[in-house]
Amino acid sequence: MPFMSVKFNLQKRVKLAQGLWMFYWLSVIVGISIFSLGIFFKIELRKRSEVMDNSESHLVPNLLILVGMLACGLNAFGGKMCHDALDPIKFSKMKPMLKPFMLLSCGFSMLLLLVALLCFLMQFSIYLTLAEGLKNTIRFYKDTDTPGRCFMKRTLDITQIEFRCCGNNNFRDWFEVQWISNRYLDMSNDVVKDRVLSNVEGKYLMDSVPFSCCNPGSPRPCIQHHLTNNSAHYDYDHRTEELNIWTRGCREAVFSYYSSIMTSIGVLIIITIILESMDVAGLKYLSTSLETMTDPENPECESEGWLLEKGFKETFADVLTKLKTLGRANQVQEGGDAPEVSPP
Amino acid sequence: MALMVVKFDLKKRVKLAQTVWFMYWFAVLAGILLLSLGLFFKIELRKRSELMDNNESHFLPNLLIIMGLIACGINAFGGKVCYDSLDPLKFVKWKTVLKPFLVFCVVFNALLLVTALFCFVMRIPLQFTLAEGLKNGMKYYKDSDTPGRCYMKRTLDLMQMEFRCCGNDNYRDWFEIQWVSNRYLDFSAKEVKDRIGSNVDGQYLMDGVPFSCCNPGSPRPCIQQQMTNNSAHYSYDHYTEELNVWKRGCRDALLSYYGGIMNTIGALVVLISVTVGLQYVQSSLSSLANPEDVESESEGFLLEKSVKETFTDIMTKMKTMGKGVKVEEGGEEGIATRE
Numbered sequence: 001m002p003f004m005s006v007k008f009n010l011q012k013r014v015k016l017a018q019g020l021w022m023f024y025w026l027s028v029i030v031g032i033s034i035f036s037l038g039i040f041f042k043i044e045l046r047k048r049s050e051v052m053d054n055s056e057s058h059l060v061p062n063l064l065i066l067v068g069m070l071a072c073g074l075n076a077f078g079g080k081m082c083h084d085a086l087d088p089i090k091f092s093k094m095k096p097m098l099k100p101f102m103l104l105s106c107g108f109s110m111l112l113l114l115v116a117l118l119c120f121l122m123q124f125s126i127y128l129t130l131a132e133g134l135k136n137t138i139r140f141y142k143d144t145d146t147p148g149r150c151f152m153k154r155t156l157d158i159t160q161i162e163f164r165c166c167g168n169n170n171f172r173d174w175f176e177v178q179w180i181s182n183r184y185l186d187m188s189n190d191v192v193k194d195r196v197l198s199n200v201e202g203k204y205l206m207d208s209v210p211f212s213c214c215n216p217g218s219p220r221p222c223i224q225h226h227l228t229n230n231s232a233h234y235d236y237d238h239r240t241e242e243l244n245i246w247t248r249g250c251r252e253a254v255f256s257y258y259s260s261i262m263t264s265i266g267v268l269i270i271i272t273i274i275l276e277s278m279d280v281a282g283l284k285y286l287s288t289s290l291e292t293m294t295d296p297e298n299p300e301c302e303s304e305g306w307l308l309e310k311g312f313k314e315t316f317a318d319v320l321t322k323l324k325t326l327g328r329a330n331q332v333q334e335g336g337d338a339p340e341v342s343p344p
Numbered sequence: 345m346a347l348m349v350v351k352f353d354l355k356k357r358v359k360l361a362q363t364v365w366f367m368y369w370f371a372v373l374a375g376i377l378l379l380s381l382g383l384f385f386k387i388e389l390r391k392r393s394e395l396m397d398n399n400e401s402h403f404l405p406n407l408l409i410i411m412g413l414i415a416c417g418i419n420a421f422g423g424k425v426c427y428d429s430l431d432p433l434k435f436v437k438w439k440t441v442l443k444p445f446l447v448f449c450v451v452f453n454a455l456l457l458v459t460a461l462f463c464f465v466m467r468i469p470l471q472f473t474l475a476e477g478l479k480n481g482m483k484y485y486k487d488s489d490t491p492g493r494c495y496m497k498r499t500l501d502l503m504q505m506e507f508r509c510c511g512n513d514n515y516r517d518w519f520e521i522q523w524v525s526n527r528y529l530d531f532s533a534k535e536v537k538d539r540i541g542s543n544v545d546g547q548y549l550m551d552g553v554p555f556s557c558c559n560p561g562s563p564r565p566c567i568q569q570q571m572t573n574n575s576a577h578y579s580y581d582h583y584t585e586e587l588n589v590w591k592r593g594c595r596d597a598l599l600s601y602y603g604g605i606m607n608t609i610g611a612l613v614v615l616i617s618v619t620v621g622l623q624y625v626q627s628s629l630s631s632l633a634n635p636e637d638v639e640s641e642s643e644g645f646l647l648e649k650s651v652k653e654t655f656t657d658i659m660t661k662m663k664t665m666g667k668g669v670k671v672e673e674g675g676e677e678g679i680a681t682r683e
Contacts (some may be wrong), residue, residue, distance in 0.1 A: 113554075144563035145563065150563070153563065154561045157560030180565050184578055184579060185578060189578075206667070210566070216498045216556060217488065219525075221554060221555075222555045224555070234528055235528060340636070
């Protein structure tokens with residue numbers, strides 16, 4: 001007994017074909033949007049690859065680009081098939097292609113599911129890459145004369161201004177590194193000599209942050225230097241001062257930005273999976289309704305369309321037996337080969 | 345003799361009507377584009393109205409919005425007329441309205457060209473508004489506790505960071521005003537008292553700039569304070585230092601930004617008016633080509649007589665209109681004297 005069968009007359013068949021054709025073109029548009037989102041994500045990762053140590057994984061955007069192109073191609077072909085389905089001559093030409101096409105669509109939906117899963121899981125990898133990359137960027141902030149690192153300062157400053165954040169976890173990360181290059185330190189000065197000698201590694205550490213940490217919304221001009229020294233500034237208490245510099249850490253800020261991009265892409269892919277399944281179901285109905293026409297010469301006749309030829313359990317048992325016979329066919333072949341070897 | 349006569353049979357009429365209908369809907373899209381450009385420009389002006397003393401002229405974006413709405417309306421109407429034109433019953437209704445409609449369209453096209461001219465010309469008043477507004481903006485930078493001005497600092501800082509500029513003409517504008525509020529100055533300190541005593545207005549002036557003037561591309565951490573004092577910083581010469589703070593003035597930066605928007609909008613408006621004008625030509629052809637009998641041939645033309653004759657006709661019409669008014673007045677006087 002067929003699974004979920006529906007009776008069709010000419011009008012219903014035409015309506016189904018038209019509706020399915022529109023759905024396929026909607027899927028093409030969704031495929032184009034996945035493709036462009038993949039390109040957008042790749043560009044965003046490239047823009048800030050310095051902050052992530054140039055070691056970020058481009059797996060997800062590359063997959064999205066590939067999947068977007070495949071979706072466009074597959075769905076455009078499906079739309080063409082729908083368009084031709086109602087013409088009996090063209091339909092008989094494309095009949096042999098229907099079954100492999102539907103299997104390909106199902107396989108493509110599996111691939112989409114995998115990509116959606118990756119979108120949600122790769123966020124962990126980005127978090128770890130960001131943590132490591134930001135730590136190194138802060139360390140190399142002062143190396144504006146070292147080839148390969150001369151733009152670290154500019155990238156980090158622009159990132160801090162754009163994402164409204166300061167340091168890795170918070171602004172105190174800047175107190176632990178020397179972010180002023182030795183080129184700009186007067187080593188003959190007593191103050192400088194004291195600071196450099198006051199720690200084991202001989203670094204010029206101070207309780208200051210770069211200008212990019214400043215919050216423009218603060219009512220008072222930005223206090224960057226001697227942040228923890230209340231007496232260095234008039235009417236200033238560093239424990240209660242909240243608006244002076246950004247209090248958020250850049251790892252949080254940048255990660256939440258990328259995480260929101262990846263989550264929205266994941267949601268879009270799940271919508272695409274649902275759309276694809278509906279397309280395949282519609283195509284199955286259309287093809288079966290056209291095949292079961294009682295009188296092929298008369299287009300006005302009635303027909304029946306279904307999702308599966310037998311019930312759900314029977315189809316499943318059929319597929320299992322097919323797989324088993326495939327395995328046995330291989331074994332029989334080997335047995336056939338062996339006797340051939342012995343006679344010569 | 346009519347101008348640009350073309351013979352039409354049914355097929356050609358149908359094709360012409362379809363093409364003109366399509367072009368009318370394209371013109372509706374152009375009208376929507378005009379509307380959205382006007383809205384975008386209005387929003388951009390509003391965003392930075394604090395920097396222009398809140399007295400910038402919204403004349404141009406309002407004009408663009410109105411023109412966009414009118415364009416949508418008349419082109420949708422034209423499309424509907426085209427759609428009905430092939431059905432003789434429906435077309436009879438529209439025949440009387442058609443001539444004034446086409447005249448109105450030509451007038452509207454001329455107005456579009458005037459709008460485009462405004463787009464290019466309004467740059468000059470904008471320049472003056474910006475210069476005045478930025479000067480005041482910098483004066484009120486420190487007044488973050490005065491109601492109505494408490495966001496001036498934030499707006500100015502964000503603008504300097506976004507447009508990569510410093511001060512009105514250049515960074516030295518910051519040396520001439522007090523941009524640190526008195527709330528954060530320790531008046532018992534000798535240094536503060538000296539600075540305030542050193543000028544007539546009693547202002548705390550210094551050769552420093554706010555942090556938003558800093559250039560992130562500078563290889564060295566930003567030098568904001570004591571900028572003209574070479575000995576205050578190691579290995580620093582303020583005459584040769586170029587990357588430390590932004591060199592450009594904010595008036596130039598903002599003017600080139602808004603000027604760019606206005607030039608683009610002006611160019612688009614000229615393009616729209618030229619494209620839309622072409623299809624009025626076609627529509628006048630199609631409107632005059634529809635006879636009562638659908639299958640018969642007919643003639644379509646742009647003007648009933650040649651250009652010179654049409655022009656003299658219009659002149660005589662205007663003269664008779666003037667004479668008609670005079671005759672009416674004379675008639676009324678006659679009635680008045682009789683009574």
